[in-house]
Amino acid sequence: MKLTSIPTFQEIEKVHERIKPYINQxxxxxxxxxxxxxxxxxxxxxxxxxxxxxxxMRGAANAILALSxxxxxxxVATHSSGNHAQAVALSAKNHGVPAYIVMPENAPxxxxxxxxxxxxxxxxxxxxxxARESTLDKVVARTGAxxxxxxxxxxxxxxxxxxxxELIEEVxxxxxxxxxxxxxxLMSGTAISTKALLPxxxxxxxxxxxxxxxYRSFKSGRMQYNTRVDTIAxxxxxxxxxxxxxxxxxxxxxxxxxxxxxxxxxxxxxxxxMKIIIEPSCAVPFAxxxxxxxxxxxxxxxxxxxxxxxxxxxxPF
Amino acid sequence: MKLTSIPTFQEIEKVHERIKPYINQxxxxxxxxxxxxxxxxxxxxxxxxxxxxxxxMRGAANAILALSxxxxxxxVATHSSGNHAQAVALSAKNHGVPAYIVMPENAPxxxxxxxxxxxxxxxxxxxxxxARESTLDKVVARTGAxxxxxxxxxxxxxxxxxxxxELIEEVxxxxxxxxxxxxxxLMSGTAISTKALLPxxxxxxxxxxxxxxxYRSFKSGRMQYNTRVDTIAxxxxxxxxxxxxxxxxxxxxxxxxxxxxxxxxxxxxxxxxMKIIIEPSCAVPFAxxxxxxxxxxxxxxxxxxxxxxxxxxxxPF
Numbered sequence: 001m002k003l004t005s006i007p008t009f010q011e012i013e014k015v016h017e018r019i020k021p022y023i024n025q026x027x028x029x030x031x032x033x034x035x036x037x038x039x040x041x042x043x044x045x046x047x048x049x050x051x052x053x054x055x056x057m058r059g060a061a062n063a064i065l066a067l068s069x070x071x072x073x074x075x076v077a078t079h080s081s082g083n084h085a086q087a088v089a090l091s092a093k094n095h096g097v098p099a100y101i102v103m104p105e106n107a108p109x110x111x112x113x114x115x116x117x118x119x120x121x122x123x124x125x126x127x128x129x130x131a132r133e134s135t136l137d138k139v140v141a142r143t144g145a146x147x148x149x150x151x152x153x154x155x156x157x158x159x160x161x162x163x164x165x166e167l168i169e170e171v172x173x174x175x176x177x178x179x180x181x182x183x184x185x186l187m188s189g190t191a192i193s194t195k196a197l198l199p200x201x202x203x204x205x206x207x208x209x210x211x212x213x214x215y216r217s218f219k220s221g222r223m224q225y226n227t228r229v230d231t232i233a234x235x236x237x238x239x240x241x242x243x244x245x246x247x248x249x250x251x252x253x254x255x256x257x258x259x260x261x262x263x264x265x266x267x268x269x270x271x272x273x274m275k276i277i278i279e280p281s282c283a284v285p286f287a288x289x290x291x292x293x294x295x296x297x298x299x300x301x302x303x304x305x306x307x308x309x310x311x312x313x314x315x316p317f
Numbered sequence: 318m319k320l321t322s323i324p325t326f327q328e329i330e331k332v333h334e335r336i337k338p339y340i341n342q343x344x345x346x347x348x349x350x351x352x353x354x355x356x357x358x359x360x361x362x363x364x365x366x367x368x369x370x371x372x373x374m375r376g377a378a379n380a381i382l383a384l385s386x387x388x389x390x391x392x393v394a395t396h397s398s399g400n401h402a403q404a405v406a407l408s409a410k411n412h413g414v415p416a417y418i419v420m421p422e423n424a425p426x427x428x429x430x431x432x433x434x435x436x437x438x439x440x441x442x443x444x445x446x447x448a449r450e451s452t453l454d455k456v457v458a459r460t461g462a463x464x465x466x467x468x469x470x471x472x473x474x475x476x477x478x479x480x481x482x483e484l485i486e487e488v489x490x491x492x493x494x495x496x497x498x499x500x501x502x503l504m505s506g507t508a509i510s511t512k513a514l515l516p517x518x519x520x521x522x523x524x525x526x527x528x529x530x531x532y533r534s535f536k537s538g539r540m541q542y543n544t545r546v547d548t549i550a551x552x553x554x555x556x557x558x559x560x561x562x563x564x565x566x567x568x569x570x571x572x573x574x575x576x577x578x579x580x581x582x583x584x585x586x587x588x589x590x591m592k593i594i595i596e597p598s599c600a601v602p603f604a605x606x607x608x609x610x611x612x613x614x615x616x617x618x619x620x621x622x623x624x625x626x627x628x629x630x631x632x633p634f
Contacts, residue, residue: 275366276593277592277594
């Protein structure tokens with residue numbers, strides 16, 4: 001049964017129960033050193049320890065469970081060079097559902113291999129959005145598979161919402177919840193869960209300056225688009241969709257943008273001080289906090305660490 | 318009050334209570350991917366998340382607490398290029414005790430800076446064991462400080478023993494406990510706690526083939542020494558001391574040695590699949606398990622991940 005409107009928190013609670021067998025309840029970590037550096041009391045929800053190494057597993061797990069038997073028989077399709085591909089491939093495998101993943105020819109080989117390892121059929125295309133979409137259309141026409149959008153999909157948003165729900169249930173009295181914004185699926189789900197559980201908390205999005213479509217959309221009230229896609233935070237290069245734009249505009253309190261240098265510096269602090277492997281995208285909320293230390297000084301802040309799928313042969317330091 | 322004989326488990330329980338305010342109870346992590354790769358059910362005790370990034374904090378915290386007031390006033394001294402230096406420096410700072418750390422001139426700058434950051438006085442020497450010892454002697458003569466040996470010290474051993482104690486208390490029914498062996502402080506403490514809490518579990522040490530003094534000492538029953546110090550597992554280059562030799566010979570069931578290639582491969586699997594930053598030394602027990610998969614197949618294995626202080630600008634992959 002698919003969601004056809006903005007998920008309520010009651011719906012998110014049901015979603016959480018049904019995806020639990022397929023996801024990890026990830027740990028929440030904190031660090032004295034990080035708190036000293038930042039001046040805040042930060043709780044990191046570590047989705048880098050999630051199955052497939054990223055929060056995307058939550059949304060994909062739910063989207064597959066929302067399909068009818070007839071839809072499952074025909075399979076699922078998506079285009080992604082990254083974590084959503086692996087999440088769909090593993091979720092499909094968990095239920096014996098065929099998965100067709102369109103990937104650009106320049107996708108990292110580690111992500112291609114991981115996706116194929118879950119038994120998905122990979123269809124390669126040119127590295128443009130147009131080629132991805134037209135290739136996907138052909139796959140759907142050929143197979144009858146259901147397209148699972150990585151974020152502009154209420155079932156995916158409801159799945160991602162379970163991450164902030166777990167964080168808020170584990171750590172009492174958080175005053176600020178921060179997440180990065182790519183397509184906005186995580187931010188939308190985070191905002192819904194936070195508004196329900198912590199109505200007085202600040203909900204803060206964060207974005208690279210080089211991919212600040214959500215920031216400009218939020219400030220102007222009209223959907224804006226990225227004009228470059230070269231930020232190191234490769235998980236955040238996508239634009240909002242209409243569904244995530246609506247939720248973010250309604251529920252998020254502010255969006256902070258950060259430079260590439262701020263992202264790499266924040267990533268390095270987390271690697272060196274917390275000893276966890278995070279993708280550049282995950283460092284964006286912490287970079288935003290460091291940029292505006294006074295604003296968050298002494299506050300109890302929850303930050304969602306989105307994933308850890310990084311090529312250790314190609315690090316920015 | 319210092320321990321003057323092999324610590325009993327009752328003494329270790331008391332040590333654990335008194336060091337608790339100064340250490341983290343580190344998380345135990347497991348990974349479906351790692352279990353599939355290894356064929357065992359592995360629980361990693363993550364001392365890379367310990368204060369100063371390594372288990373050495375436990376032993377140092379206890380050794381400082383074991384000093385008399387008069388000894389604390391004169392301070393503590395040690396020679397170390399690594400985690401023990403930081404652990405002694407932070408433990409000394411926690412109690413307002415002066416700390417003097419002899420470091421070889423080629424010590425990694427990140428470790429030197431971290432040690433100085435805790436307020437310790439750093440005395441630089443030539444990078445030989447003879448220079449370290451003679452420099453330390455001079456420091457002790459000048460200051461009256463108490464020398465804290467990194468492992469050949471019962472208070473240090475009792476502190477390190479609290480790590481396996483926490484692991485065994487958190488994960489029921491472990492059948493095998495594995496740790497790496499450098500000077501043998503961690504392995505000695507691990508063996509004492511395991512024998513007390515899990516008398517039927519196998520206690521398995523592991524070492525680089527290029528620094529296999531403990532393996533040869535264990536097999537021959539007489540103390541042997543390393544002839545080279547160039548293993549990538551830089552925390553394991555030291556020789557056993559008489560105290561750790563005695564405990565390891567009595568309590569450990571077996572020691573497995575691994576090649577440099579096995580260490581790097583195991584380290585990479587943990588980085589990529591578990592998303593945690595570990596030092597090469599920590600990968601040694603997991604490399605030993607992978608080398609002898611049949612022996613550990615289906616077994617419930619606890620592995621101590623010893624630390625995460627690695628230079629991210631100088632990785633082996």
